[in-house]
Amino acid sequence: MAEQNKNKELKELIIARLEVLPSDVSISIGSLGNFTRDELIAHVEKDDEVGKKITEVELEYLKLLKEGIFYEKTALDH
Amino acid sequence: MRKLLLITRPQYEPTTHYLFYWNKKVIDFARKKKVDIIDLHRKRANKKEFTSVVVKRQPNLILFNGHGSSDSINGQDDKVLVKTGENEDLLKDKIIYALSCETAKVLGPKSVSMGTISYLGYDEVFIFYYSKDKVNRPLEDKVAELFLEPSNQVAISLLKGHTTREANQRSKASFLKNIQQLSTTESSETYLVRFLVWDMVHQVCLGDQNAQI
Numbered sequence A: 001m002a003e004q005n006k007n008k009e010l011k012e013l014i015i016a017r018l019e020v021l022p023s024d025v026s027i028s029i030g031s032l033g034n035f036t037r038d039e040l041i042a043h044v045e046k047d048d049e050v051g052k053k054i055t056e057v058e059l060e061y062l063k064l065l066k067e068g069i070f071y072e073k074t075a076l077d078h
Numbered sequence B: 001m002r003k004l005l006l007i008t009r010p011q012y013e014p015t016t017h018y019l020f021y022w023n024k025k026v027i028d029f030a031r032k033k034k035v036d037i038i039d040l041h042r043k044r045a046n047k048k049e050f051t052s053v054v055v056k057r058q059p060n061l062i063l064f065n066g067h068g069s070s071d072s073i074n075g076q077d078d079k080v081l082v083k084t085g086e087n088e089d090l091l092k093d094k095i096i097y098a099l100s101c102e103t104a105k106v107l108g109p110k111s112v113s114m115g116t117i118s119y120l121g122y123d124e125v126f127i128f129y130y131s132k133d134k135v136n137r138p139l140e141d142k143v144a145e146l147f148l149e150p151s152n153q154v155a156i157s158l159l160k161g162h163t164t165r166e167a168n169q170r171s172k173a174s175f176l177k178n179i180q181q182l183s184t185t186e187s188s189e190t191y192l193v194r195f196l197v198w199d200m201v202h203q204v205c206l207g208d209q210n211a212q213i
Helices: A002-018 A037-046 A049-067 A072-077 B014-032 B047-057 B107-113 B142-160 B164-184 B190-202
Strands: A025-029 B004-009 B036-041 B061-065 B072-074 B080-083 B095-099 B118-122 B127-131 B203-207
Touching (some): A002 A037, A002 A049, A037 A049, B004 B047, B061 B142, B095 B107, B107 B118, B107 B203, B127 B190, B142 B164, B142 B190, B164 B203
Parallel strands (some): B004 B036, B004 B061
Antiparallel strands (some): B072 B080, B118 B203
16 A cells, blocks of 8 residues: 555656646657657556656656766766 | 768658757768768668678778667668677677667677677667757757757767767766756756756766777
8 A cells, every 4th residue: 555655656746747848849768759748747647668767767867866966076977 | 091980870750860960960070070981871771781881891980870779779760780699790899889779788788798899878768859840950959959969979079089988978078068057047948957867877888998989
């Protein structure tokens, strides 16, 4: 139950972060395809391969923010 | 002896369409540097022609643009050009930059173990944004530029004579410059930062770090 709640909260967080994307741009995610904001959100809701990848991108970014990725040394060492 | 650059530029859907145009900048730069160029564009980006050119001409530098996976790089219409376990030996004694998803996971390390001098690429999917209203004029797309100009810095740095390590670092520095600019201004495009960070940290340089073309 706790795990289910955690996943639901995570999904809500990712969707909230995607909702700020503009609607007049598209994202190319390599072989996975090209998507609009609304399509990305739908994939996260479905929790499919594209949804999982975009979740990974968002979570990695939050982790790297904590590590100080905006600083040159940290960034170039990665 | 003149240096030889081989570049693959398939063009058949939005992603390859953008890479096709943005790599014209690399070709123009190579011309200025008096580097010989073999441009396998559109239908010429096929396995038969690629293999023939590599075997006969032995380019110093190969730039791949197109879709890929952890163990293969594709050409026109998503058809395989190089695949782990099949023909990665074609990359022997060459410097490679693959603007292609995930190829630095398996194909890169395997090719280096079989004699590729240095393999620059991505160990994850390469992500970029583009403006829907610029698809017919990709080189005017300022959103795509934030991603594709730093990527071009790998090839441009190599063509300038920098080492593979330096080319990787200069490209990452270019990503970082864009990240910092978007983060520190009141840009409406700060949403792009997370994706620029992703590309920057997943760009890797395998093999000899001091190699030059």
